[in-house]
Amino acid sequence: MDIDLMLRVYPFFIEAAWVTIQLSVLTTVLGLACGTLGAMARMSRLLVFRMIGAVYVSVFRGTPALIQLFILYFGGPQIGLQLDAFTAGVIGLGVNIGAYMTETIRGAIIAIDKGQTEAARTVGMSRVQTMRYVILPQAARLMIRPLGVNINALIKGTALVAAISVIELTYTAQRFIGSTYKPFEMFLISGALYMIIIYATGRGIAWLDRKAQIV
Amino acid sequence: MSLDFTVIPPFIGVILMGALWTIAITAASAVLSFFGGIVFAVVALYAPWVIRLPFRAFAWLFMGTPLLLQLFLIYFGLVQIGIDLPAFAAGVIGLGLHFAVYNSELIQTSILAVDKGQMEAARTIGLSRSQALRKVVIPQAVRDVIPPIGNNMIALLKDSALVSVIGVSELTLSAQLAIGRTYRPFEFYVLAAVVYYIINLGMEAVQRRIERRIKAAR
Numbered sequence: 001m002d003i004d005l006m007l008r009v010y011p012f013f014i015e016a017a018w019v020t021i022q023l024s025v026l027t028t029v030l031g032l033a034c035g036t037l038g039a040m041a042r043m044s045r046l047l048v049f050r051m052i053g054a055v056y057v058s059v060f061r062g063t064p065a066l067i068q069l070f071i072l073y074f075g076g077p078q079i080g081l082q083l084d085a086f087t088a089g090v091i092g093l094g095v096n097i098g099a100y101m102t103e104t105i106r107g108a109i110i111a112i113d114k115g116q117t118e119a120a121r122t123v124g125m126s127r128v129q130t131m132r133y134v135i136l137p138q139a140a141r142l143m144i145r146p147l148g149v150n151i152n153a154l155i156k157g158t159a160l161v162a163a164i165s166v167i168e169l170t171y172t173a174q175r176f177i178g179s180t181y182k183p184f185e186m187f188l189i190s191g192a193l194y195m196i197i198i199y200a201t202g203r204g205i206a207w208l209d210r211k212a213q214i215v
Numbered sequence: 216m217s218l219d220f221t222v223i224p225p226f227i228g229v230i231l232m233g234a235l236w237t238i239a240i241t242a243a244s245a246v247l248s249f250f251g252g253i254v255f256a257v258v259a260l261y262a263p264w265v266i267r268l269p270f271r272a273f274a275w276l277f278m279g280t281p282l283l284l285q286l287f288l289i290y291f292g293l294v295q296i297g298i299d300l301p302a303f304a305a306g307v308i309g310l311g312l313h314f315a316v317y318n319s320e321l322i323q324t325s326i327l328a329v330d331k332g333q334m335e336a337a338r339t340i341g342l343s344r345s346q347a348l349r350k351v352v353i354p355q356a357v358r359d360v361i362p363p364i365g366n367n368m369i370a371l372l373k374d375s376a377l378v379s380v381i382g383v384s385e386l387t388l389s390a391q392l393a394i395g396r397t398y399r400p401f402e403f404y405v406l407a408a409v410v411y412y413i414i415n416l417g418m419e420a421v422q423r424r425i426e427r428r429i430k431a432a433r
């Protein structure tokens with residue numbers, strides 16, 4: 001193992017790790033937004049919205065994220081949508097993970113006992129009020145852990161944007177493997193950084209989960 | 216530049232060939248990840264610690280890093296130690312090992328959930344520990360874990376697109392080939408997405424059938 005080389009190149013990886021973190025954070029925010037909208041659509045009273053939600057989930061979970069990214073980044077200009085690689089990466093990954101989050105959020109909401117809705121409606125709350133004051137606060141607690149699983153997958157998923165040349169961790173590893181022919185060393189550095197990001201995120205989510213529980 | 220889907224017909228053959236390779240690589244990786252998952256699960260639960268601990272480290276590393284990075288490691292890393300595998304084989308090993316680790320986690324839980332009485336009964340009638348595992352415990356554990364493994368296999372299909380990056384000429388790379396000739400990325404990537412979606416629907420249908428049969432068998 002070439003420790004000297006690893007010491008020489010690791011600053012490039014640290015810089016790249018920041019890009020991976022930025023990608024992860026922005027993608028999480030967009031994913032949560034899409035997931036919330038998607039869940040609302042899937043549970044709407046209107047058939048049109050329910051269908052849009054179902055198609056969104058089915059299409060985005062049924063095709064590879066890499067292809068979705070390519071359609072957006074390489075195909076976008078053909079329909080007048082010119083994005084730089086980083087923005088395309090965030091939008092592509094965010095909308096993709098949003099489809100998975102839709103199901104997570106919907107799952108947490110339907111897990112809340114029906115009696116809660118009935119009781120809230122009986123005391124005179126509207127449908128929106130019931131959702132806002134009774135169902136969502138309870139469902140939010142249930143969804144932290146499964147959303148954490150989505151976010152864990154999303155962080156590893158950010159590696160895909162290497163394929164559209166965003167200079168993040170995997171792209172940097174790939175570039176240095178090409179120039180040094182030391183794949184194992186480059187894997188160790190970038191792998192360690194991914195593990196740190198994922199471990200820290202996992203701890204954060206576990207903390208949030210503990211905080212959110214009533215008892 | 217506007218959209219023009221009439222560029223597609225001359226490349227239908229190329230795309231279908233790519234789809235066949237995608238199915239082949241998914242099937243080969245699925246088989247590797249299934250049996251690899253069983254072996255990994257047994258190692259993680261029953262091997263002596265000198266084997267178990269390095270294995271835990273390996274599993275931990277594979278679950279905490281992106282598949283794309285692992286594919287680079289396997290494809291270029293094997294060359295570094297003098298093994299020059301064709302891209303297809305490297306792709307199958309990479310996808311297979313990655314999903315074997317995930318399957319192994321499922322199978323471990325499932326093995327532990329098999330009633331202890333099963334092992335005791337098997338030992339009482341004279342089976343050795345490894346016989347009891349192989350013939351009594353593992354078959355039951357595997358049966359229970361088939362539905363979630365099915366979900367992993369459907370994820371594997373979609374992740375198989377990644378091996379285009381190391382040069383396996385499956386569906387994604389075939390689309391890229393057509394794009395190289397026509398400069399029509401939107402049309403061909405959408406076409407590839409449609410083909411993936413169809414294969415995905417097919418796999419979901421198979422999964423539902425298998426689940427029904429398991430339910431009926433129980």
